[in-house]
Amino acid sequence: EAGVAQSPRYKIIEKRQSVAFWCNPISGHATLYWYQQILGQGPKLLIQFQNNGVVDDSQLPKDRFSAERLKGVDSTLKIQPAKLEDSAVYLCASSLVGDDNTIYFGEGSWLTVV
């Protein structure tokens, strides 16, 4: 079974530029999460989707971050314009709703803003 796929794996951009990350969850997983993990810290939830609806985006900096999951499958996270403090790993995760609610994480997209 294929895992959670993320791309690109690594990205370096200048501040005020834009960047987009893509995530393809495990097939059939209704719940999709985007996390931000700053070096030395635990992951922080940015947004949680259930199918194509947003469950929680309370910690998403909406002035610069946006995310969508239009068809309830893959998802895109965008940052525009980027700031230095956005340098982090962006983790995508997915899970079923039901008995097997294990959360599976992708390898992450590593962003450096210079």
Added chain:
Amino acid sequence: AQSVTQLDSHVSVSEGTPVLLRCNYSSSYSPSLFWYVQHPNKGLQLLLKYTSAATLVKGINGFEAEFKKSETSFHLTKPSAHMSDAAEYFCVVLPDDYKLSFGAGTTVTVRA
């Protein structure tokens, strides 16, 4: 609301000795509980999970965890540490509303 407290930010052990990582949680519901490991520059890997079945859960790489409802704890143990166990460990709670809560993480170092 739910929260997760990992009681030790850093644990240092000698190779071949036991490892204990402590996790306490608070939740209004009957949560699912997970331990994940993150090696340097890697993603999060599931070690084990508790989902209201057996209270002693065995995971990969010789790790196990015991769910104690009366103590609201889910401590992770391994009888004999290996150098490859050096990593960051996260305790995670998933309540009925599917809003994950992460602990702050415990860094494990293993001395030769």
